[in-house]
Amino acid sequence: MSLVEEIKDKIRDVKDFPKKGISFKDITPILKNPKLSSKIVKKLSGFVSNRSTHIVGIESRGFLFGIPVSIEKNISFVLIRKKGKLPYKTISTDYNLEYGQATIEMNIGDIGPGDRVIIHDDLLATGGTACAAAKLIIDQGAIVDGFSFIIELDFLKGRKNLRKFSDNINSIVKY
Numbered sequence: 001m002s003l004v005e006e007i008k009d010k011i012r013d014v015k016d017f018p019k020k021g022i023s024f025k026d027i028t029p030i031l032k033n034p035k036l037s038s039k040i041v042k043k044l045s046g047f048v049s050n051r052s053t054h055i056v057g058i059e060s061r062g063f064l065f066g067i068p069v070s071i072e073k074n075i076s077f078v079l080i081r082k083k084g085k086l087p088y089k090t091i092s093t094d095y096n097l098e099y100g101q102a103t104i105e106m107n108i109g110d111i112g113p114g115d116r117v118i119i120h121d122d123l124l125a126t127g128g129t130a131c132a133a134a135k136l137i138i139d140q141g142a143i144v145d146g147f148s149f150i151i152e153l154d155f156l157k158g159r160k161n162l163r164k165f166s167d168n169i170n171s172i173v174k175y
Helices: 003-011 034-044 063-075 127-140 158-162
Strands: 012-017 025-026 054-060 076-082 090-097 098-106 116-124 143-150 168-175
Touching: 003 034, 003 168, 034 063, 034 143, 054 158, 063 076, 063 116, 076 127, 076 168, 090 116, 098 127, 116 127, 116 158, 127 143, 127 158, 143 158
Parallel strands: 054 076, 054 116, 116 143, 143 168
Antiparallel strands: 012 025, 076 098, 090 098
């Protein structure tokens, strides 16, 4: 079985979450399989160039594989969280979701001019959250070196929205 098939076999579709009409792709069953998780980390690590200096993980599922990828690549991991979750001085941005609005933030000084950042999350839908993360990176003078995702909902065309920040956009599974 290929990696894509293994992942698709484990992903659970949750109907009407987080709101009616949404079919949520739940990666939590993957986490119960350490061999599959390890294969995913290896694949995601291959998306990170040797010039990248940081992996930025988007709350909360972006942390799950972003941290092991940063360890595998021996580079820094930085959190992007929902508003009010970080205790230090932060920079924030508002953005639209497929089903509402949100604000994300990161600690000031975690990245800076000249840093090259890979933005990681579990899923690319419309790209709103990843674009907001890219804005936070650029606002601090760093470079968006690329994006990585486990899942991409190709039909929502989120990749198109990310291209203004980087052409280095990678996902393992596409729906």
